[in-house]
Amino acid sequence: MAKPVRVQEPVALHAADIGLTPRRLVGMTLSVGLGLIFVLGMIGGIMKAAQGNLIQLQPGTFYALLTLHGAGMISTVVLLTAVALWYVLHDHLSLRPDMLVFSVVAIVWGLVAATVAVLVGGFGPAWTFLYPLPFMGTWPSWSTGLFFFGVLFVGVGFAIFCFDLMAGIIRTYGSIWNGLAWDTWIPRLRRPDGKVAPPSVIAASMVAIDGLITVAAGSVLVVALLAHWFSPKFPIDPLWIKNLTFFFGHTIANLAIYVSAGVIYYILPKYTGRAFHTNKVYALSWAISLFFVPWAWPHHLYMDFVQAPWLQVGGEASTYIATIPATVVTIFGSLLLVYRSDMRWRPGSTLFLAGILGWLVGGVAAMLDATIPFNAVLHNTLWVPAHFHTYLLGGVFLFVLGFTSYFVGERQTPGRLVKAIEWTFFTGLVGFLLMFYAGGIEGVPRREAVQPPPGPILADIATGFVAILLVGLVAMLIEFWVRAKRNAANGEAEGL
């Protein structure tokens, strides 16, 4: 059953007026986003094949594709998780579909601009576009400016999403502090009716605040770079801009996981028949995330020895502290919710559980990398893409797929077929990731069109696994599609 569209305050462009129910809107965004992930995953496979000398790519082409893959994947995953969180919360919080439309459109336009800059202009300073490389490459100046405008659009799209979340939370719970459930600690804040925010709203509140801070920093970054682009006399300090770049880049990628946590809090209870309840521990844990996640970026600058020592040591401490809420509360709590529950094992629940494991294993690898003496031999090796693919591809993306499976409806899933698809997909995924880790331990640098040994051999093996992974992914997406059509034809929608 399609969700009814609530009557809301009059707005200029009402999504319902153009025939877009929240369900259709989310369904369309999921389709576009998942399609994009597949295409960008193919580009990933092409990069691996080139590193394994199975195909020939000019270095310039390789680095352009690397830039597109990185920027595209991060933006798309942020978009997909945001849409999933929006969907599970829009009833609770009366979020505005028109705002989501603006947000999606801005992100898609940003992606289009970045794609043109890369594919037509050959823009290729990698997705972190570290100053001054964007201005000293082989690509034309227009592509540099266009790419920065693209990034700005993606940032604006995410900011619109955060504003809408924040407004919705304040409308329903009175203040953002109550959205964070600080009223469980501070009786003075308590609402007269005693209503406290559920855990997914707490996650959304954290994301809204830190998301806006991140976008603000990202806007300063991009505006400074655009100013330098207009007038090269505009001075930029390489160390300052590096800090700003990683503050923005790290935090926005990291937030995708916190957005997903909000979705987990909502979806996992549907499969286990048990509920997450807000209490003081959840409130405290998310307050820790709120404060410490934005302080973790210095772990990207450990090898910049001129950086102030307090930032280096503080960055390690903040990174460590930021993992406590995730491991002790969200992941432990999710496993407790599953433990000896009457769990309905469907494609969606399998994907969510597998994603939690990816989050954990990638988290272990991230912690090792965030430990300074280890970082000295891991920084900028393949260990870095190894760990973040583990929790972005093997974590956040699985949550997106799990949400999609829930969204299209889990009724009458073809059990045997699904098992085969899952085995294919996960075999490819695990093999692909293991080759990244092996390369990292062997000291193979990341971001290289031509790698020292044993990079090429590992890349050959990884290419095979990528092929298996992509076959599994296509099969899974087709199965979702078929299920969506059938369930819709039967007038049934999301759920079990």
Add this chain to the structure above:
Amino acid sequence: MVPIEGRQLAILLLWISLSAIVTVAFLWVVRSTRRPRDFDAVQSDGYRLRRGWGWVYGSLLIISFAVTIWTMPYAWAQQAAAKSPAITVEVVAHQFSFTMPSSLPARRLIKFVVTSADVNHGFGIYSPQGVLLAQVQAMPDYHNVLYFTFPGPGTYIIRCLEYCGEGHSAMQQPLKVYVSGSQATSVSKEA
């Protein structure tokens, strides 16, 4: 294959064992759903376990943090440990090579002062067997100081470890390391 030793070995063992532990715990939870039970019955045990896990995890973090403070690669941590006076070597990275001496002595403390003439680069030291031993960033307008002692003679490789443009993966060069004493005079001239 590059030999796995030193820090890399420690990292690999830690990652494998920690990942194995979490995976086993995870699979155990997944299997437990074959014997469903009321949530109330498991919840209080769960909360007690969570408290224990919180303490264990917190202690691990504190220990790891304390240990790493003393092994940081920064000048302030390394200078204190250095006994012999260091030989100063300036390194300037460009798109796409390093300007630096082509040979240096083994077993002598070397103070690399690293900067860049254009974009960000990385300065990575690889052993003759290909093991990554140390690195520091090469940034325009700044000088990063890396203290390093080559453990023995041989042909080391200096490799760029920060993406710096089209020639990035070709940005590497050999560095001859000899037993100190034999060519000491030529080094002090170069350095």
